[in-house]
Amino acid sequence: MIPNIADFKNLIKDRVGLHFFNGMEGLLNTALLQRMGERGKESCEKYYEVLCVSTTEFDKLLSLLTINETYFFREPEVLDFVCDKLVPKMLERRDGPVRILSAGCSSGEEAYSLAIKLHQRYHEQFAARVEIHGCDIDTKILDKARTANYSSYSFRGVDPLLQQTWFTRNGNQFQLHDVIRNKVTFHRSNIVKEHLQSKFDIILLRNVSIYFDDDTRRLLHFNLLNMLEPDGALFFGNAETLANNFGILKLKQEHGLFYFCQPKTSRAPVATASLQPSAESCVAAPILSTQQCGSWINKALDCVSEKRFAQAEEWITKVLDCDIHHQEALVIKGVIALEKCEFEQTAQSAQHVLELDEWSAEAKMLLGLAMMWQHHTQQAIAWFKQVVYQQPGYWPAHYYLAEMYRQSELYRPALRTYRITLQLLNAEMNSTSNASALRLPLSFPSNSFRFLCEHQLAQFTHQDGL
Ligand SMILES: C[S@@+](CC[C@H](N)C(=O)[O-])C[C@H]1O[C@@H](n2cnc3c(N)ncnc32)[C@H](O)[C@@H]1O
Incomplete structure (x- = not known):
């Protein structure tokens, strides 16, 4: 491991927010060795000095560090909600275009998925009233986004008809048609600290904040406060929303989807x-x-x-x-x-x-x-x-959490959570306390739930690897 790796970690986190958690230090180490080798076996100390002053070198290193995993129509329910509900609602209220940003857009699949959907649903005339932008910190991946030429890997689970309609096959690659490609503008921007020139009505910031620690995420939220229009909506990836609920932006739920919006100033009144x-x-x-x-x-x-x-x-x-x-x-x-x-x-x-x-x-x-x-x-x-976080003793929440894990095929967390539920149910049986710690007039009969937990736990004992 490079001796002054902590200096590099701090520099990168400070500049762009990327946090190298323990398991990811190896990635940083390999990238540093690669760049120092390519530059003629430079020493670690010398390379650190170069990195501090050269943005070109910083960008080259960054391209080795960013995780650009993405594909077309990822988490499609959010894209449907944006195209079918939010955009029409926003257009009803104004004359100017609705501005959408795919932040941390990587090679552009998310931004282009939106462009395809909007074009398909509302045709040229409507799509002309929508601006779509993509931004990323990684200049190399932005070049790929602008080229809009993809391998089949970007089409995991995509309806083949969509691929045939909007792309031209060229060997193993698929070139996006210009009618869609021209609808998206890409910019290099650091979402943690910088903002693009005007504000956005809709920001998709999915699968980016997972690489940031809590402090960076908070900083990011303050930046997003300035980037989001007063009636705007900001979406994180499904798994990220909870870790981003700092109370800086306000969490809202509509049609089963979560997004953040500007906090209302009228809250106190x-x-x-x-x-x-x-x-x-x-x-x-x-x-x-x-x-x-x-x-x-x-x-x-x-x-x-x-x-x-x-x-x-x-x-x-x-x-x-x-x-x-x-x-x-x-x-x-x-x-x-x-x-x-x-x-x-x-x-x-x-x-x-x-x-x-x-x-x-x-x-x-x-x-x-x-x-x-x-x-x-x-x-x-x-x-x-x-x-569960707020009321750790409230077993009905543990029980339903276990159920949801099981339905999502997250068997280990499900097993653990059923066990906790059973422990709490047993503790409740041996004491005077009960689950009514919440003032919720719903009945959760302990005996039935105990039986259900035991049943599920017994099922797990027959499964390999658990
Ligand atoms: C895993 S991809 C997510 C792509 C897409 N949003 C999706 O959900 O499929 C994460 C992207 O975030 C970008 N990124 C990381 N830190 C960033 C920052 N501070 N500002 C802008 N983009 C950043 C990375 O370069 C990478 O391309």
């Missing part, structure tokens, strides 16, 4: 409004006492436990008519919607609660369940993980 009901909200019911609301809540809870949901809803409506931000009423409203399989409504109520209190584990649990029942497994995992 919203919270105040719940303490001091506005004249409008309480004209017919002047100064309704907390006691009155409490009694309606209790009646709603009784109805929920007896599964009389229509009546429960009536009591909740009374509370919310007086105070639209009544947190407990909103949670119960979310539960009722869940019981009625109205998952969008559940998610809406839970999001409302999170706007009032970003630490509401009840709202997060509801979101996890709503996602789970809609088969948005990755989103469900993200929410259950948050509940």
Whole structure:
């Protein structure tokens, strides 16, 4: 290992954010040896000095260090949401073009996938109202993006018809047609510290932040605050969203997808409004006492436990008519919607609660369940993980997390999480505490869940390698 590798690590992290976690030091070491060799067996100390002053040399080294893994139509549900929902909604509100950035675009597959989709769905006229940009730190990969010539490796799982329609085969390579290629502009930019000239309505920053540590990700978020339009949306990769929820940008969920947006400046007044009901909200019911609301809540809870949901809803409506931000009423409203399989409504109520209190584990649990029942497994995992983090003793969250892992074929984490659930269930049986640490009127019968956990654990014992 190169003796002054720590200096190189610091320099690279400081400049572009890339963090060489323990397992990745080897990659840095190999790249340094390669560059020093190519430059005529330069010493480590001398090479470090060159790197500090020469951007050309820095870029050459960087090209050996960046991980450019990407392919067309990766995580397609986000691309569908952007093209089918967000872009049309944004265009309705304005005359100018919607500006989209694929940040950390690598060889351009993500940006071009969007361009193909927008072109296909809305034809030339509509696509002319959308600007698509790609940026990356790696100049060499940007050259490849501009050339738009790909091997079959970039088309993993892509519908062959799409490939035939938009690419011309040339031996083993596929050349993207100019009608799409000309729609995307590429720039060299460091997303952690620099911004492009104007702001963006939609930023896709997927599978980039995994190479950054927490400090760099925070810095990145402050930079993104300045790059995102007030109504803009920022998407991380499915697996990254949770690790990026610092509260700098606001996490939002729509149609089972998560994205970040600008925090609302009106947040504080919203919270105040719940303490001091506005004249409008309480004209017919002047100064309704907390006691009155409490009694309606209790009646709603009784109805929920007896599964009389229509009546429960009536009591909740009374509370919310007086105070639209009544947190407990909103949670119960979310539960009722869940019981009625109205998952969008559940998610809406839970999001409302999170706007009032970003630490509401009840709202997060509801979101996890709503996602789970809609088969948005990755989103469900993200929410259950948050509940487990905040309420480590709440076994229902562990149980559903285990279920989601199992469905995603993540068998080791599933096994571990079923075991934890069972331990918590056993501990609960031997003590007076129970799972009702969350104020969530949903029933989770311990015996049934214990049986289910034991059953799943027994299945695992028959599997090899676990
Ligand atoms: C794994 S690729 C992701 C490609 C694409 N976004 C996707 O999801 O398929 C990560 C890319 O991020 C780029 N990258 C890393 N650090 C960056 C930075 N500070 N600014 C801009 N791009 C960066 C790398 O050069 C690499 O091409």
